[in-house]
Amino acid sequence: MRSPVLLFSFPMILQGQSALITGSGRGIGRAIALLFAKQGASVFLCARSHDQLASTAAEISDRGGQVTFATADITREDDCRRIVDSARETFGPVTILVNNAGHYGPVVPVEEYPLADFDEVIAVHLRAAFLLTQLVLPEMYDHEHGAILNISSLSAKSAFSWGSAYAAAKAGMLGLTRVTAAEAARKGVRVNAICPGPVTETIMSQELGATLAKKIGVSSEEQLAGFLQSILQGRGQTADEIAHAALFLCSNASSAMTGQSINVDGGAAFF
Numbered sequence: 001m002r003s004p005v006l007l008f009s010f011p012m013i014l015q016g017q018s019a020l021i022t023g024s025g026r027g028i029g030r031a032i033a034l035l036f037a038k039q040g041a042s043v044f045l046c047a048r049s050h051d052q053l054a055s056t057a058a059e060i061s062d063r064g065g066q067v068t069f070a071t072a073d074i075t076r077e078d079d080c081r082r083i084v085d086s087a088r089e090t091f092g093p094v095t096i097l098v099n100n101a102g103h104y105g106p107v108v109p110v111e112e113y114p115l116a117d118f119d120e121v122i123a124v125h126l127r128a129a130f131l132l133t134q135l136v137l138p139e140m141y142d143h144e145h146g147a148i149l150n151i152s153s154l155s156a157k158s159a160f161s162w163g164s165a166y167a168a169a170k171a172g173m174l175g176l177t178r179v180t181a182a183e184a185a186r187k188g189v190r191v192n193a194i195c196p197g198p199v200t201e202t203i204m205s206q207e208l209g210a211t212l213a214k215k216i217g218v219s220s221e222e223q224l225a226g227f228l229q230s231i232l233q234g235r236g237q238t239a240d241e242i243a244h245a246a247l248f249l250c251s252n253a254s255s256a257m258t259g260q261s262i263n264v265d266g267g268a269a270f271f
């Protein structure tokens, strides 16, 4: 007689997939890398900080996952080309691309925002997502298989002061998601986005909270509590919660979804 355990055991849902995840040394990218590797994907990590990448990679390989990494600054075209080539050489064609890397940039009004910073914030979020998408798509089309996930933000759908480049980049990523999805839909490739709310455990979120608190003259705790009040669930999200939404959008569980942006924000944006 067959064991009932076997009847209910499921294969790992990303078995055989090769995922390139940007900004995967810490924060949300790290959580996505850990979960994707746990679900059978070979994961290629990249960011600028070697030690954080090495630590995430060690955590994955200690658990039996397939992982490698390379330092890269994805605002540089050459670095983007190098990581895609390197991922391909290590694990074969990239079948999943997660455009996650980023930083918030200056917290200043539009009229004071330095142009060089504006360009840099657009470059790390939007331009790099565009470039990496360009680099992986032809091979995805050849195999009629692939998933691209853009990590956007609640900022793409809200109106928070003092983050113009960030909001513009994140809203731009939603446009990029829809247009790429339209071009790719009949070629076996799906393209989606996630808009996280405040993921309060990450460095980016904590630094932003501290800066905002200072600007408005309250403590970091008061600033955060005020912001969380505006969210239906009254709390921030965890990196792991974002990673589970990412797993859904990059797996066959979401096979009929493309061109979408999913809000993983505890109930903050409603379109």
Ligand SMILES: NC(=O)c1ccc[n+]([C@@H]2O[C@H](COP(=O)([O-])OP(=O)(O)OC[C@H]3O[C@@H](n4cnc5c(N)ncnc54)[C@H](OP(=O)(O)O)[C@@H]3O)[C@@H](O)[C@H]2O)c1
Pocket (backbone or CB within 6 Å): 022, 023, 024, 025, 026, 027, 028, 029, 046, 047, 048, 049, 050, 052, 072, 073, 074, 075, 099, 100, 101, 102, 103, 124, 151, 152, 153, 154, 195, 196, 197, 198, 199, 200, 202, 203, 204, 205
């Ligand atoms: N935390 C939130 O509340 C929140 C909310 C909505 C959306 N998001 C988005 O989620 C994504 C991840 O953010 P997080 O909160 O996890 O932030 P984080 O902990 O600061 O992680 C950001 C990652 O991006 C990498 N990165 C930054 N600039 C890079 C560059 N030029 N080239 C390569 N890698 C770069 C960082 O590594 P290095 O510094 O070592 O390069 C790091 O691994 C971002 O796109 C962010 O906008 C975050």
